[in-house]
Amino acid sequence: MYSFTVAVKPVSISYRVTPRLLLKRTVTHVIRLENLEKTFIVDGRAVPALRGIELSVPAGEVFGIIGRSGAGKSTLIRMLNLLERPDSGRIVIDGQDVTSLSETELRSMRQQVGMVFQHFNLLSSRTVAENVRLPLELTASGSRAEQHARVDELLELVGLSAHRDKYPSQLSGGQKQRVGIARALANRPKLLLCDEATSALDPQTTQSILDLIADINRKLQLTVVLITHEMGVIRRIADRVAVIDAGRIVEIGPVAEVFLHPKQPATQSMVAELSHADELEDSGLLASATGAVWRLTFVGATTHEPILFETAHRYGLSFSLLQGTVSRLKDLPYGQLVVEWQGEADKLAEAREGLMARNVVVEVLR
């Protein structure tokens, strides 16, 4: 007993002294997918759903998977708790290859992975509180009183304490999804899977649900994987994103990079919907421009600087704004402006150098 206490103490001390070191050591991958393949047989024909999927998600990250419907994203997320089995490849969750688990082991793994659904999938015969208690009943965790306390805590977390005795049919879509989230969190999972969690909700409710998920991610240090077909969802809460198209991951990286500099046609078209890039073509502004047209992209602190004014002033140029967005990617401010410049050619070249020196990405459109 005595030696036990002694052995524990130095560890807690070292944590306080060198938190950075400890942090580095504990960056583990909650999810690692290796060469996942899945083919569905539909009416006797083989339809490939996922091909050569490779990805890892570190602990605490919000990882987004975006793709059009039928791209395979739903199949992919359902593989993370083995609601869908891969034909080949490895799925490693928390260091454990889950494809080889027995029935019982699989069940206890699933209890460690929460899942939220597009259509909420609540039990209509149970009240809000009873729905949230269900996972605790399934695992028979704690006494009845402890379960009650946990349910209260969860309802508090999702802001539904006042609705605990209502039935799902009496709730709005957003409230139902809050119940879904509370239910998914009941067994204190390490990983939360969101399967189009906001796709059935209106924009305002989507916002509040995304805020809630981001909040939970921060508060509970929970890893979140979400799939969506809306770039807006990714932009708002994801740290990294994978773009999936026809069963393959075509692009993967930090959201700012993928979003602001999409390389693949699939990504470009999805980003275009949000950034209105296609409207520029349609408006004819680009075709009728007489000067040099550049797309300027900048992130972080640069967003707050008067770059257009300073550039125009320093190089003796005039400019007009053809299109522009200044917004945020999760917590990162960014701007993307399409600017038409009028001035001498050598001054324009200098201005371009000057902008690039300030970490502005300059794409010459004309």
Added chain:
Amino acid sequence: MGLDWSVLDWGEIGLASWDTLRMMGWSLFFTILFGLPLGVLLFLTSRRQLLQHTWFNRVLSFVANVLRSVPFLILLVVMIPLTAWLVGTSLGVEGAIPPLVVGATPFFARLVENALREVDRGVIEAVQSLGASRWQIVWKVLLPEARPGLLAAVTVTAITLVSYTAMSGVIGGGGLGDLAIRYGYQRFQTEVMIVTVLILIVLVQLLQMLGDWLVARVSKK
């Protein structure tokens, strides 16, 4: 032809009504006892369900269909030896119960299967994602979620049983059907026929109302 209501023996009618209720009650009890698990099994072993088992499902389904396609009157007669062996008599209330149960169980099992099909697949999947066992899914999700449908199935079965009990009068099953046949049909006492039919109508109405009320009460959709 004038009707003479004075020929009615109300004591006997009361007794017959009570027999009908007893037959219906007991056979309903056993029908649910056997039919509910059978229906659950039919559902679970069907395609894309938790215990998918094509052959087992086909055999079960076939047996259920065979029993359902035998006219109840034939079943009554065919079952006489089995009934006599089971309950010691093929007559009266006791004698009527086994054929009633055998006739109604496959019917009820199909209704149960249909009620379970109405449960949202997504809900079952969500509970699977929470790590529920198959047993837990049946008890905690399928049956509670299908409760309104199951109660409606019980109501329909109870009403079917009432009409079956009337038929069992043909082979001496007792109850209102027996009365109608012995007095109304064989002795040409039209009055008895009218009264028994009226009582049966009232009984069916009451059962339907009770069933509807229960369904409305448990339905949270």
